[in-house]
Amino acid sequence: MTKPVDVGELRVGGYMMIEGEPCKIMDISKSKPGKHGSAKARIVAIGVFDNQKRQFVKPVDCGAEVPIIDKRTGQVFALNPSGVQIMDLETYEYIDAPFPEEEEVPKAKLISGAEIEYWRILGKVKITRVKT
Numbered sequence: 001m002t003k004p005v006d007v008g009e010l011r012v013g014g015y016m017m018i019e020g021e022p023c024k025i026m027d028i029s030k031s032k033p034g035k036h037g038s039a040k041a042r043i044v045a046i047g048v049f050d051n052q053k054r055q056f057v058k059p060v061d062c063g064a065e066v067p068i069i070d071k072r073t074g075q076v077f078a079l080n081p082s083g084v085q086i087m088d089l090e091t092y093e094y095i096d097a098p099f100p101e102e103e104e105v106p107k108a109k110l111i112s113g114a115e116i117e118y119w120r121i122l123g124k125v126k127i128t129r130v131k132t
Helices: none
Strands: 002-006 013-017 021-030 040-047 053-059 063-068 070-079 082-089 093-096 115-121 124-130
Touching: 013 040, 013 053, 082 124, 093 124
Parallel strands: none
Antiparallel strands: 002 063, 013 021, 013 063, 021 040, 040 053, 070 082, 070 115, 082 093, 115 124
């Protein structure tokens, strides 16, 4: 799910959709309006799931999509060769997630029974941190 916002309302550190992928905004530079044109915003963002750098240029009064991020807590139930099986601590449902690629979440801390925080964005799951 996404919600519409104006490009001028986006901030560094926020999230937006670029090319159908949720991305974290790393840099925003805005140009001044000219004699015949409106102000434009140049946004540099990094994909949440694929870590690809993306750029985006649009007028500030134009629309953009912001993904709705569902931040949840879970417990590692099992480790598979393809990823991690998580049990949600609120609904007790099981979710399969890929291994995290960032250095912030070391694979050594992902043991059975560990409590984690994960995000659900557009049907995809990403483990963001291990609670201690």
